[in-house]
Amino acid sequence: MKKFEEKTVHSTEIYKGKVVTLTVDDVILPNGKPSKREIIHHPGAVAIIPITKDGKIVFVEQYRKALERSIVEIPAGKLEPGEEPAVCARRELEEETGYGAKELTYIQSFYTSPGFANEIIHLFVAEDLYKIEEKRESDEDEFVSIIEATVEEAEEMVKTQQIYDAKTAFSILWVKLNKM
Amino acid sequence: MKKFEEKTVHSTEIYKGKVVTLTVDDVILPNGKPSKREIIHHPGAVAIIPITKDGKIVFVEQYRKALERSIVEIPAGKLEPGEEPAVCARRELEEETGYGAKELTYIQSFYTSPGFANEIIHLFVAEDLYKIEEKRESDEDEFVSIIEATVEEAEEMVKTQQIYDAKTAFSILWVKLNKM
Numbered sequence: 001m002k003k004f005e006e007k008t009v010h011s012t013e014i015y016k017g018k019v020v021t022l023t024v025d026d027v028i029l030p031n032g033k034p035s036k037r038e039i040i041h042h043p044g045a046v047a048i049i050p051i052t053k054d055g056k057i058v059f060v061e062q063y064r065k066a067l068e069r070s071i072v073e074i075p076a077g078k079l080e081p082g083e084e085p086a087v088c089a090r091r092e093l094e095e096e097t098g099y100g101a102k103e104l105t106y107i108q109s110f111y112t113s114p115g116f117a118n119e120i121i122h123l124f125v126a127e128d129l130y131k132i133e134e135k136r137e138s139d140e141d142e143f144v145s146i147i148e149a150t151v152e153e154a155e156e157m158v159k160t161q162q163i164y165d166a167k168t169a170f171s172i173l174w175v176k177l178n179k180m
Numbered sequence: 181m182k183k184f185e186e187k188t189v190h191s192t193e194i195y196k197g198k199v200v201t202l203t204v205d206d207v208i209l210p211n212g213k214p215s216k217r218e219i220i221h222h223p224g225a226v227a228i229i230p231i232t233k234d235g236k237i238v239f240v241e242q243y244r245k246a247l248e249r250s251i252v253e254i255p256a257g258k259l260e261p262g263e264e265p266a267v268c269a270r271r272e273l274e275e276e277t278g279y280g281a282k283e284l285t286y287i288q289s290f291y292t293s294p295g296f297a298n299e300i301i302h303l304f305v306a307e308d309l310y311k312i313e314e315k316r317e318s319d320e321d322e323f324v325s326i327i328e329a330t331v332e333e334a335e336e337m338v339k340t341q342q343i344y345d346a347k348t349a350f351s352i353l354w355v356k357l358n359k360m
Contacts, residue, residue: 004323
């Protein structure tokens with residue numbers, strides 16, 4: 001897994017933020033030449049495909065400042081330092097949807113933007129859902145609304161670009177292949 | 181698409197790089213409270229699912245400095261300023277794999293990390309491939325090797341974490357659903 005390795009000569013931290021850290025790394029390429037790489041460091045995240053008893057997927061709609069628009073996604077959230085992905089998945093599911101899950105199953109993990117960021121998403125499917133009585137407090141800067149939709153309805157939302165997000169696009173195909 | 185809009189009060193450019201630009205935006209949340217958003221601006225990209233006449237997917241293996249390891253992905257690359265995604269898709273396919281495509285079909289687009297970045301990927305499927313005689317020059321800082329694999333072999337590579345990338349994970353499911 002080190003094929004074509006780029007050795008780091010020096011790493012300069014440009015910015016350390018609440019969510020991301022940016023470094024610019026001086027590297028030596030496999031052909032011996034020097035180059036620079038701009039790297040975004042991210043704590044990692046989880047995403048959850050919640051499936052209701054009648055086979056609908058629970059999505060959240062939220063404003064994404066990076067896009068200057070709201071989009072519809074599966075519930076997701078950043079890992080707290082040291083937090084187990086499965087613990088984070090239950091927390092985010094409850095915070096964002098008000099659902100708990102009797103069954104939470106790990107699917108797979110993937111990097112989202114390996115060209116410039118180390119963000120990894122751990123993906124789970126949540127089934128046997130129940131409404132929790134006292135909804136957990138959301139993050140104070142998070143405003144979401146819930147949309148429950150069949151796979152066919154979700155595919156319509158892809159066409160109309162309401163769903164416009166890689167992890168969510170993957171999840172719709174995954175449900176089609178594994179739960180229908 | 182402006183639900184829960186966060187109004188920008190001020191945007192500070194922290195870093196303008198070759199690939200990414202980082203701004204920190206002061207915003208007003210829907211509840212009237214101030215907050216900050218760290219935003220990565222990216223030129224956008226294309227990715228291509230090349231399918232050979234015998235039904236194999238053509239992948240590229242390359243070192244990803246952000247991950248400090250090499251991974252196996254479908255071919256992809258950044259848009260040049262003003263470049264049409266379909267033109268970029270043909271260019272990247274030829275540069276990275278040495279294949280041209282008689283048929284190039286747009287599938288869909290998605291954001292990769294909407295929580296902090298505006299990177300969008302436009303995804304294409306490339307079929308009726310032919311080897312080009314004079315391989316295009318790759319980007320000078322890009323080193324890739326080619327792997328042709330069936331869907332079953334690709335699913336094995338997901339399990340062993342050689343494939344560990346959202347667009348590629350999506351693409352494997354897409355081929356399974358649409359080309360098998």
